[in-house]
Amino acid sequence: MSDLEKSTNVVWHNATVTRKRREEQNGHKGAILWFTGLSGSGKSSLAHAIEEQLHQQGCRTFVLDGDNVRHGLSSDLGFSDKDRVENIRRISEVAKLFLEAGVIVLTAFISPFRAERATARKVVPHGDFLEIFCDSSIEVCEGRDVKGLYKRARAGEIPEFTGISSPYEAPSTPELKVLTGEDTIESCVDQILQLLEARGVLRINGQ
């Protein structure tokens, strides 16, 4: 028996730094804030706005969005239904890893299908997945059209565009619905922070 094996058998071999220990170190719990909504409904802006607030409060956070996922982990995937499902599957698995790391992870993807959001929810323990519906009419989103995508979709340049040529299945029972087409972002941020407070994410052991 080698020295390595001897010294690893008892203490070292398994992971000793657990999610619980990380959460105690961080002073808050891990959670997944899963934003869903049409393109232009403010998912990414809102996720980053909340992250800024949480960071200032000393929380560990991370935003997964198209910018850091579509060009990296999912760079081999397109926008067919099959590829969209696989994209969301990978995101849910990565979100789970960040959750295990004790991080408040915010995902900002259209994620238009109920089934795939349900799958993402099932990957993690009950209560860790908070679905936040950014509810904004397509008229408002299209009127905004920050990236010019609606214009291109209407011109037929994007074959499967959510809300135009591909369905968006609104959540029936999200943990929270925010009216991003009507309310200010500050109000939406407040509502989400209240949700985190109510769910005990920002406290450890009821403190």
Place this chain on the structure above:
Amino acid sequence: MSDLEKSTNVVWHNATVTRKRREEQNGHKGAILWFTGLSGSGKSSLAHAIEEQLHQQGCRTFVLDGDNVRHGLSSDLGFSDKDRVENIRRISEVAKLFLEAGVIVLTAFISPFRAERATARKVVPHGDFLEIFCDSSIEVCEGRDVKGLYKRARAGEIPEFTGISSPYEAPSTPELKVLTGEDTIESCVDQILQLLEARGVLRINGQ
């Protein structure tokens, strides 16, 4: 122009919580410790042992290994050369996300091919990728055979097994080589912590 757009245009739209701010919050820098070596060479044990030490020092860490990747993110992949390459590609992209989150991420996979390790290195900024070669002879690894995999491989039950029926390409210029077949795990841990110290990972702005 909606309230949301007005209030997001200037401040909110982009990510404001940068890697640098996270690192300042954490009190150390992010880094990728990429362990490579034969099955049974101690990669995972060593990664967890270092994580324990770093956690006790107040660092934010995360270990990616077969346990949390092969059953999740890469559950659709097998062990063909093609699938192994895709597995390592995904791991390198996830490691990059944790790096952006300011975390010291430790990856513990055989990662037998030089080309794929080189690809993983290129995904992140120069200096953030520290390749650690767990150098242990196949005799020691096979003699240990904690998971019984070598026995199965010799019996022909595992068609492509690194070191038996599939090559292991040892790193020629890793950031560190540890002799996991000869040294104690405590000694290996010390050497790696010294590497992190020397590379400035454990300090912010030279402090």
